[in-house]
Amino acid sequence: MSVLKTTDLTKKFGKFTALNGVNIEVNKGEVFGFIGPNGAGKSTTIRVLLGILKATDGEAKIFGRDAWKDAVEIHKRIAYVPGDVNLWPNLTGGEVIDLFVELRGTNNKSRREELIKKFDLDPSKKCGTYSKGNRQKVALIAAFSSDADLYILDEPTSGLDPLMERVFQECVMDAKNEGKSILLSSHILSEVERLCDKVGIIRQGQIIETGTLDELRHLTRTSLLVETKQPIPALGNVNGVWDIVMKDQALSFQVDTDELDNVMKYISQFGIVKLESAPPTLEDLFMSHYEGVRKTSDSGAGGAL
Template identity: 65%
Template sequence: MMSLVEIKGLTKKFHHFTALDKIDLNLNEGEIYGFIGLNGAGKTTTIRVLLGLLKATEGEVTLFGKDAWKDAVMIHKRIAYVPGEANLWPNLTGGQVIDLFIEMHGNSNVARRDELIQRFKLDPTKKCRAYSKGNRQKIALIAAFTSNADLYILDEPTSGLDPLMEQIFQEIILELKQQGKSILLSSHILSEVEKLCDRVAIIREGKIIETGTLSELKHLTRSTFTVETQKPLVGLTEIKGVQNISQKGNSWEFQVDSEKLPEVISHISQFGVLKLESSAPTLEDLFMRHYKEKSF
């Protein structure tokens, strides 16, 4: 696959504060890439560098093989961007704003615009000052999805949307992927990232601390087991990779590193298993594992 976005050694400093510290990231053609982290971790700063709104202090940032800072105007012809907070002209209607964005992007696909307005259940005749945050976000999404971009850069795009509209958003993202489009999805909604993304990167305090496919990342997390046995369950503490053991009567709950599952299953079977429940690791497990030592 061809790489559309290449970030190598990206560092961004604001005076003595290092907002981004030697970030490496690449996004391939036809891929949905999740970029996750807490607020203030560096997601939006990275996106602003990609958009040519901030100049990198160090490192290389290219989109479509062109420099993000020097070739920003050319790059913007091929991308669509949705921020987490859509600031719109208060005296224009939603429809007028959508049409303005479409015209600026050089795309006049009226049928696509009308389809998206219907799917997002937006009343385009209201003035923007009368819209809720969720409806303002719909306007930004409709304008972006109407454009025939090669790369969609979405920074907390579902902020303010209700669950039904989040579902519509997810359907459209998957449709774009089927068309061969590429998406960079910055979010702190882990369930959204887990449903949509092919690969993810976790950023914390300006550094990429984990990256890979979902299956690769889940391999590093722990499954949770609840076991009820006929005989007292002993010896769990002696197995490496078993954590957070707790007992309530004949029921035991613990977490197991994925690579130790066969050994644990073999061990507990000796004690007469009456009940066995397990929950697979999720992206949230991995995320919280990296952040658990930090205050929220």
């Protein structure tokens, strides 16, 4: 069941097209990772979903309602955490959390206390004294204390230390297990890979890849570390082989997934002594789209002894 769906979503600022036909869909009980570099259109998409910006064309629907026309009703069922939280400096963290939770009409004090303890927040301090990380904690505690159906999280772990990132990840998984839906915009690829059921990659206002990690991994390369009895001649000329690097007595390189079988047949002729392979990661996929990969054509890159 679709909780959030955009169809050919377009947003223009004058002559500049910030979003160009963006299509994303988040289903019930699903964590959707929304990734891309700064300026790619992530935050603009989220502002349209929140009803802060009106789309130039296309549509954005949450719970089957129009994100712009029905924003007030939609907001009763969503929780939003931005990447840079601004709080009332003269209120304490606890007062702000209570305010946000009460605005949503929920009052789960045990959940609130549990999260304050987990995130190691002192709720008695005024928000004006908080670091960026502590301001993020206040917003996250308020969001996960409320009984939302959809969480829209825009770089939510910005400013958190690794231990608190782990607590955040536990909160996301708890929400998912309760059947909640999460749209997670993040630049921390390991976080997205660990949490998300589906991923959408946006570049220059357009979605360039979307799907489950398994569906996307065929587009990436497998990393191999190979040591052989005899040197491997002209490995750089073999189709699908990239980025050859000599490491001690072994060769490290990447292989296009659809050429893996042929590459393995070729290198096995030279007597494999050691073979290590690492599955393609989300970072491999991301970098292949944004930086491109230069193929090593130096056939003299060596062999392994």
